[in-house]
Amino acid sequence: xPQPKVRVRFAPSPTGGLHLGGVRTVLYNYLxxxxxxxxxxxxIEDTDQTRFVEGAEQYIFDCLKWCGIEPDESPLHGxxxxxxxxxxxxxxxxxxxxxxxxxGFAYYAFDTPEELEQMRNNLKTxxxxxxxYDGTVRNKMKNSLTLLPDEVNKLISEGARFxxxxxxxxxxxxxxxDMIHGEVSFESSLVDDKVLLKADGMPTxxxxxxxxxxxxxxxxxxxGEEWLSSAPVHILLWKYLFGLNKxxxxxxxxxxxxxxxxLSKRDGAKYGFxxxxxxxxxxxxNELTEGFKEKGFLPEAFINLLAVLGWNDGTEQEIFSLDxxxxxxxxxxxxxxxxxxxxxxxxxxxxxxxxxxxxxxYSLLVKELFKSKGILITDELxxxxxxxxxxxxxxxxxxxxxxxxxxxxxxxxxDIDAVKPKWNEAKTDFFNEYCNKLEAIENWELGxxxxxxxxxxxxxxxxxxxxxxxxxxMLVGAKFGPAVFEIAAMIGKTETITRIKNALKVF
RNA sequence: GCCGCGUUGGUCAAGGGGUUAAGACGCCUCCCUUUCACGGAGGAAUCACGGGUUCGAAUCCCGUACGUGGUACCA
Numbered sequence: 001x002p003q004p005k006v007r008v009r010f011a012p013s014p015t016g017g018l019h020l021g022g023v024r025t026v027l028y029n030y031l032x033x034x035x036x037x038x039x040x041x042x043x044i045e046d047t048d049q050t051r052f053v054e055g056a057e058q059y060i061f062d063c064l065k066w067c068g069i070e071p072d073e074s075p076l077h078g079x080x081x082x083x084x085x086x087x088x089x090x091x092x093x094x095x096x097x098x099x100x101x102x103x104g105f106a107y108y109a110f111d112t113p114e115e116l117e118q119m120r121n122n123l124k125t126x127x128x129x130x131x132x133y134d135g136t137v138r139n140k141m142k143n144s145l146t147l148l149p150d151e152v153n154k155l156i157s158e159g160a161r162f163x164x165x166x167x168x169x170x171x172x173x174x175x176x177x178d179m180i181h182g183e184v185s186f187e188s189s190l191v192d193d194k195v196l197l198k199a200d201g202m203p204t205x206x207x208x209x210x211x212x213x214x215x216x217x218x219x220x221x222x223x224g225e226e227w228l229s230s231a232p233v234h235i236l237l238w239k240y241l242f243g244l245n246k247x248x249x250x251x252x253x254x255x256x257x258x259x260x261x262x263l264s265k266r267d268g269a270k271y272g273f274x275x276x277x278x279x280x281x282x283x284x285x286n287e288l289t290e291g292f293k294e295k296g297f298l299p300e301a302f303i304n305l306l307a308v309l310g311w312n313d314g315t316e317q318e319i320f321s322l323d324x325x326x327x328x329x330x331x332x333x334x335x336x337x338x339x340x341x342x343x344x345x346x347x348x349x350x351x352x353x354x355x356x357x358x359x360x361x362y363s364l365l366v367k368e369l370f371k372s373k374g375i376l377i378t379d380e381l382x383x384x385x386x387x388x389x390x391x392x393x394x395x396x397x398x399x400x401x402x403x404x405x406x407x408x409x410x411x412x413x414x415d416i417d418a419v420k421p422k423w424n425e426a427k428t429d430f431f432n433e434y435c436n437k438l439e440a441i442e443n444w445e446l447g448x449x450x451x452x453x454x455x456x457x458x459x460x461x462x463x464x465x466x467x468x469x470x471x472x473x474m475l476v477g478a479k480f481g482p483a484v485f486e487i488a489a490m491i492g493k494t495e496t497i498t499r500i501k502n503a504l505k506v507f
Numbered sequence: 508g509c510c511g512c513g514u515u516g517g518u519c520a521a522g523g524g525g526u527u528a529a530g531a532c533g534c535c536u537c538c539c540u541u542u543c544a545c546g547g548a549g550g551a552a553u554c555a556c557g558g559g560u561u562c563g564a565a566u567c568c569c570g571u572a573c574g575u576g577g578u579a580c581c582a
Contacts, residue, residue, distance in 0.1 A: 125508080128509070225576065
């Protein structure tokens with residue numbers, strides 16, 4: 001018997017940015033699909049018009065593209081099971097909701113929001129702060145279980161607003177096997193009668209996932225653990241509508257936590273690290289949430305650090321490319337427990353990728369950065385050489401500015417304190433003479449610049465070491481960067497001499 | 508409150524009856540380098556607690572604590 005083709009889907013709601021947990025879920029979806037030669041589908045859950053945010057859908061796809069995770073089917077890519085936006089599939093949901101009512105698994109409820117609130121207030125006690133619309137209260141409410149059929153028909157024909165709720169069975173153990181958690185079970189009487197179809201005719205998530213997963217032939221469904229509590233509703237819906245044997249296999253992903261509790265958008269601003277893949281500017285609040293991309297992360301590093309936050313292959317390997325992840329990923333090895341996000345380690349991954357990758361991968365990025373700071377790069381070859389020279393000291397792409405800008409721009413100030421205490425006439429003398437000697441060099445290259453320096457130092461009876469730091473301050477402005485003579489070789493004869501002479505004026 | 512899920516150093520984690528309980532980030536020390544890094548060598552630091560089961564428990568079972576999610580006509 002042929003294995004049914006693996007089809008996994010990611011279904012974000014376009015209500016704002018894509019936070020870490022979301023990106024990781026897509027990533028795992030993608031890895032699983034690719035690993036099993038299956039298809040990766042992205043559908044948009046735009047059921048809630050009140051929170052729908054303009055531009056968010058495009059933003060989601062931009063993030064995926066940046067990460068290198070291209071879907072096979074989506075509103076943007078098309079596919080034979082479309083449309084891929086829930087708002088465009090409205091008609092089918094009503095049919096399923098009605099089918100459930102006819103079979104006796106769901107019912108019409110006519111309670112107004114005020115009546116619901118009143119019910120909750122009446123039933124609220126110390127012990128039970130949030131009463132549910134469940135088996136015990138549905139008999140006291142205004143719905144097709146308490147009303148006579150004629151009354152129900154009359155209300156509907158009069159255009160009364162109604163929702164369709166699932167009728168949870170009385171005493172039934174609902175259990176299923178989760179790919180990550182194993183056997184999970186719930187007592188049906190403890191789950192409330194969730195709304196399936198809203199008064200505006202739009203489905204809730206509960207009805208929509210089940211119907212869409214069925215219609216789109218989804219075989220494996222990954223989502224965040226926050227959905228585990230409502231899994232019994234989905235299981236029941238599958239059982240009532242399409243049969244449990246057609247139900248996809250579920251995997252509930254552990255949560256990603258922030259420094260204090262669940263990682264939230266606000267944690268980013270609070271602790272100074274991004275929580276979204278890319279910058280997200282909410283057009284409603286005009287609030288900007290910083291992204292990893294703009295913070296200076298490489299996509300390779302971003303997906304790497306995300307993939308291993310809650311999963312590892314059991315070996316000591318820490319650095320994985322997307323291809324390696326596809327090859328090595330296994331859903332069984334995803335952790336059950338949530339993981340706290342550690343920005344220090346995230347930066348380490350970026351650092352590793354900056355070192356690992358050829359500078360050609362990100363030189364354009366750095367070039368743009370320089371341009372934004374007013375430094376125009378014309379000599380690409382030379383530029384790449386510089387980047388190669390300093391990449392070991394850059395953790396974020398933005399670090400390249402401090403680490404490499406002095407190759408193209410004379411220092412604006414000098415770390416005087418680093419040289420002043422030990423400065424004397426003999427040193428001024430030395431550097432003046434060194435300039436003269438440099439002037440005479442025909443072949444401007446590393447070896448000769450260095451040997452000239454050392455020979456002169458010996459002749460003047462000064463330890464070369466005592467002169468190297470001042471020389472560095474003259475060329476760089478501060479105490480960092482690669483070997484001084486490398487820098488001198490790179491910036492050229494005239495520039496080196498000019499910088500020494502300029503610095504000598506203030507030393 | 509109730510329900511679900513979880514719990515190995517500060518963080519990410521390997522290990523699933525017998526191990527000196529891997530490794531990584533971070534921190535500290537030293538080496539390299541008369542800069543800052545990279546690199547190298549070390550160090551401090553862990554099985555949430557209490558009961559079982561067992562010759563033997565981080566590992567299996569039961570409680571407790573703690574964390575986290577749900578308890579919406581949000582996803």
